[in-house]
Amino acid sequence: MAHTAEDVLAGLAEIVAEExxxxxxxxxxxxxxxxxxxxxxxxxxxxxxxAEDKFGVTIPDDEVKNLTTVGDAVNFITGAQA
Amino acid sequence: xSPRLKQSTxxxxxxxxxxxxxxxxxxxxxxxxxxxxxxSDEWIRQRTGxxxxxxxxxxxxxxxxxxxAALKAISxxxxxxxxxxxxIVSTVTYFHQTPSAAALVADRIGATPAAxxxxxxxxxxxxxxxxxxxxxxxxxxxxxxLVVGAExxxxxxxxxxxxxxxxxxxxxxxxxxxxxxxxxxxxTIWGSDGSKAQTIRQTHAWSDLKENxxxxxxxxRQEGQxxxxxxxxxxxxIAQEALDAxxxxxxxxxxxxxxxxxxxxxxxxxxxxxxxxxVVVGRDIADTGNTSAASIPLAAERLLREGQASSxxxxxxxxxxxGLVYAAQVVVLP
Numbered sequence: 001m002a003h004t005a006e007d008v009l010a011g012l013a014e015i016v017a018e019e020x021x022x023x024x025x026x027x028x029x030x031x032x033x034x035x036x037x038x039x040x041x042x043x044x045x046x047x048x049x050x051a052e053d054k055f056g057v058t059i060p061d062d063e064v065k066n067l068t069t070v071g072d073a074v075n076f077i078t079g080a081q082a
Numbered sequence: 083x084s085p086r087l088k089q090s091t092x093x094x095x096x097x098x099x100x101x102x103x104x105x106x107x108x109x110x111x112x113x114x115x116x117x118x119x120x121x122s123d124e125w126i127r128q129r130t131g132x133x134x135x136x137x138x139x140x141x142x143x144x145x146x147x148x149x150x151a152a153l154k155a156i157s158x159x160x161x162x163x164x165x166x167x168x169x170i171v172s173t174v175t176y177f178h179q180t181p182s183a184a185a186l187v188a189d190r191i192g193a194t195p196a197a198x199x200x201x202x203x204x205x206x207x208x209x210x211x212x213x214x215x216x217x218x219x220x221x222x223x224x225x226x227x228l229v230v231g232a233e234x235x236x237x238x239x240x241x242x243x244x245x246x247x248x249x250x251x252x253x254x255x256x257x258x259x260x261x262x263x264x265x266x267x268x269x270t271i272w273g274s275d276g277s278k279a280q281t282i283r284q285t286h287a288w289s290d291l292k293e294n295x296x297x298x299x300x301x302x303r304q305e306g307q308x309x310x311x312x313x314x315x316x317x318x319x320i321a322q323e324a325l326d327a328x329x330x331x332x333x334x335x336x337x338x339x340x341x342x343x344x345x346x347x348x349x350x351x352x353x354x355x356x357x358x359x360x361v362v363v364g365r366d367i368a369d370t371g372n373t374s375a376a377s378i379p380l381a382a383e384r385l386l387r388e389g390q391a392s393s394x395x396x397x398x399x400x401x402x403x404x405g406l407v408y409a410a411q412v413v414v415l416p
Binding site for chain 2: 041048
């Protein structure tokens with residue numbers, strides 16, 4: 001069953017919180033992974049891998065650089081489920 | 083009627099009898115190399131866990147490093163060099179197509195006429211070599227096999243490269259594998275994926291220099307993110323297979339010896355494998371850097387020398403790198 005955008009955001013926030021130690025409710029759609037959440041490229045790959053497992057999607061390596069904000073990732077994951 | 087051939091048979095079990103190590107003579111700090119890559123000590127530590135790396139003198143090559151490590155391993159094994167009847171050197175930084183580094187090492191340590199050959203399995207080379215040595219001993223093809231992982235990565239780097247050069251160090255680690263009354267080397271789980279060959283690669287072939295000398299000396303590059311993802315999330319599954327094949331669990335081992343690629347990858351291994359706190363983890367990369375084929379035996383030698391690991395401890399080791407290639411096995415430390 002496809003996850004809603006709200007589900008994906010909540011799930012992604014949990015993954016980011018686990019990786020960074022930030023509170024999950026600080027991980028909102030408009031936040032930039034690098035500029036706001038201070039996530040480096042290796043942590044980003046960890047988050048991507050956990051998101052792939054959690055939501056049953058594939059996020060190609062070439063696509064990761066396009067995921068600037070949390071909302072970008074939510075949109076990609078919800079689109080990839082369709 | 084055709085004659086019936088004899089085939090060799092060997093002892094039921096093998097084990098590592100001794101380990102030796104040689105690190106590059108010079109300590110190179112992050113500040114020493116940060117300038118050309120517009121980086122800093124803090125950035126390198128945070129990204130890699132590396133504080134210093136060891137690099138050899140200009141006149142030292144992988145054969146020199148190999149000989150030094152090999153003599154220590156043979157001494158630790160308590161045998162004479164003449165009892166070595168096969169020498170395997172794994173390296174990607176011996177800059178002769180032929181003859182092999184192994185033949186020169188065999189001669190310099192006094193093991194002639196031991197069989198001698200090099201293997202090219204990059205950062206998995208030591209684990210590939212241990213797997214081969216185990217098979218050679220148990221088949222009766224060789225009684226004592228010297229396995230050396232040796233690299234002079236500092237001859238294969240570009241100081242302005244931000245992808246991999248700053249990680250790399252020089253050194254050699256050696257192990258003597260021989261017959262055993264008890265199981266000492268679990269099944270080797272190994273493999274390759276050449277479809278990802280471009281993720282860790284040489285900038286251009288040596289033969290390209292014939293046509294275009296202006297290309298200059300080839301050096302190493304990697305695509306950090308895909309390699310990190312593969313190493314951190316695919317390789318723990320291989321490590322788990324090696325545990326399963328040896329009939330042990332993460333709770334049964336005392337030591338974990340991953341290839342010293344990056345401290346962040348090592349941390350992911352520990353998480354993915356759910357290693358208990360009681361397992362001592364090789365983290366030699368902090369002071370030695372990533373020494374490719376040498377990194378696992380260097381990490382092992384350090385833990386044994388510093389008393390963090392003991393003879394008889396059960397260790398899971400896994401190498402992985404350019405190819406892509408990987409190999410893992412569970413071993414009993416000498």
